[in-house]
Amino acid sequence: MTDIANPSARVRSRRHLGAVSGSAFAALLAGAAGAAQPDPAAQDLVIHAGSVIAVPGERPLGPTTIVVRNERITHILPGHIDGGGATVIDLRDRTVLPGLIDTHVHFSFSPATRLWSAAIDTPEDVAIFSFSNAKKTLEAGFTTVRDVGSDGYAIHALRDAINDGIVTGPRIFLSGTSLSIVGGHGDMSGLNRKTTEALFPYDYTGACTGAVECALRVREAAKYGADLIKITSTGGIMSQQARGLGQHLSDEELNAIVSTAHGLGLKVAAHAHGAQGVTASVRAGVDSIEHGTYLDADTAKMMAARGTWLVPTLGLLDSHDSADTARITPAVAAKMAEARKVSGDNIRLAVRHGVNIAFGTDAGVSPHGENARQFRKMVEQGPMTPMAALRAATVDAAALLGQSDNIGTIAPGKYADMIAVAGDPYRDVTVLEKVAVVIKNGQIVARHPD
Ligand SMILES: [Zn+2]
Incomplete structure (x- = not known):
């Protein structure tokens, strides 16, 4: 039988819902x-x-x-x-x-993850600490999450083990590897070429070039059990790629990804910071913008009209100490400084223009289990009413997941x-x-x- 809440989950010995008696x-x-x-x-x-x-x-x-x-x-x-x-x-x-529902987490990493962790941690290590992060999240009241970006299949295994009742954790809807341009936020940068090619062979990562290859990556993700597709439309802050926060995937690539994913019944979550990348993603028809750091008023209006969600991930930079030079390299520090200048503008614009907002923290970049601290930020920075902030983490997050009938x-x-x-x-x-x-x-x- 297929689990209703995770149609993509591997089909194996599932617990059956008990028959109604009495x-x-x-x-x-x-x-x-x-x-x-x-x-x-x-x-x-x-x-x-x-x-x-x-x-x-x-x-x-x-x-x-x-x-x-x-x-x-x-x-x-x-x-x-x-x-x-x-x-x-x-x-x-x-x-x-x-x-509660957090629509933006990464169980496979934590603020302690270092650039070289990829060369040291085995997939088995990743599975074990992902389980530990999932447990912290559930104990903090988050019974469902979207895991939007991980290497390999540890999160797939964790999702299936939770659904099968083998281990206890939140319901997980996952993307697996993020789709990215070569050298983009979802690819691996910062290691030398030999190490990168050994650890992250091209067809194992989500890197893609051109409409045909990007569509192929979507189909592969679907084939191996993704519940949604995550893309990195622009540069990202915490990766070692030093190309700023502007648009990465081309309009043609974005269109191919969105139409292929939607044809397979998968939603698309687009990591996007720079305004041009945010706008291009919305125009291509993605279902949610993650971060949306440089969201502008015109794009916010377009999002409101199209029903595109914003997952604002407030405070994702708060938990990083600039003295942590092993992680905050010059490439990262420059992007952080840039993004900090406009902190909170995304949610203010979204509230003003009536954009759908779903609760998402980027736990993994911030500590796991402290997800609920974002509520006060939403209230202060939105400003949102406590009622609206709570809605974003329940009714609205369920709608973004396409799970309103279940949660x-x-x-x-x-x-x-x-x-x-x-x-x-x-x-x-x-x-x-x-x-x-x-x-x-x-x-x-x-x-x-x-
Ligand atoms: Zn993230």
Whole structure:
């Protein structure tokens, strides 16, 4: 069977969703008696919540019971009903809300990753520390992520192992290797030619030249299990390529990538800093602009009209110490200094012009597990209301992923991915930085003391 949430995931021995049993439940699930009380069975999970933000952007519910069976939510009922023989989680002094979604992470690296790590770490090493980074992210309340750029197949293996229930982690939607021009942000620069060719042979990287080869790279990514396509339309800050932040992929290459990906049912996420590269990507029809550092008003208007998403990755430069010369080489320092001058302009323009904004941090460049710190930046720099910032990490992020039927709100039929916090995130968005309980697929996966 194919997992609904990851159509590209390898098909192998998947856990089946358990059959619905119990006549009362069956009747309710069939929609026969919406007002009837459920009759929780031993395998169910019953959550007694003090209040529930079921749909971020809408008013919270008061005391509520949420019933979960077989990974999905079956009922949302006012008050606290008897749990019967089910496991009851007492969250009567907590606000329960949908599991958070970060649409821009890189589990395969961290701020500690060095230029020469590629020559030292094995794919097995990468798989193990990717798992550790995924665990930190889930424990921080992020039950779904998009991993937008990694070498090799460690993240593919991690995604599949999580979906199979072999290890615990967030749902992962992944791109694998980023598509890039030769010597671009998604290619490898900074090592000598012999080392580069040994570690990153041309047809293993996502480097491509011309419409035909770029389309081929998209098809290869799809063939080996990508859920989306990530491209680097412009230069990038943290790579050793010293060609600035301007447009890299040509219009012809962008068009070939987007039409091929869309034909295969894959969305395209475009890393883009320089204005010309941002505009060219939007015009080519990419689904999201990642970073969008030099976004201008005309492009913001075009994005709003076309429904192109912005993933603003605020504060991605905050966690880097300029004294760290092993990573912040002169090539990187110059691009950093340039980008810092316009920090926050992207989200201000997006808010002003009504661009769709999805929450994404660039964890990997910033530390894993601190993802929720971006909420306060969105509120301060947008400025966005706490409600809008929360929506960006739930309802809106689910829409960008094409997963609105499965995640992003607390509703019958959706995966039981939820978090509980003390306080009201609509009043103080920083309460999301200290999550009390994390539930994924109806299982408690983390519980943090006050
Ligand atoms: Zn990134």
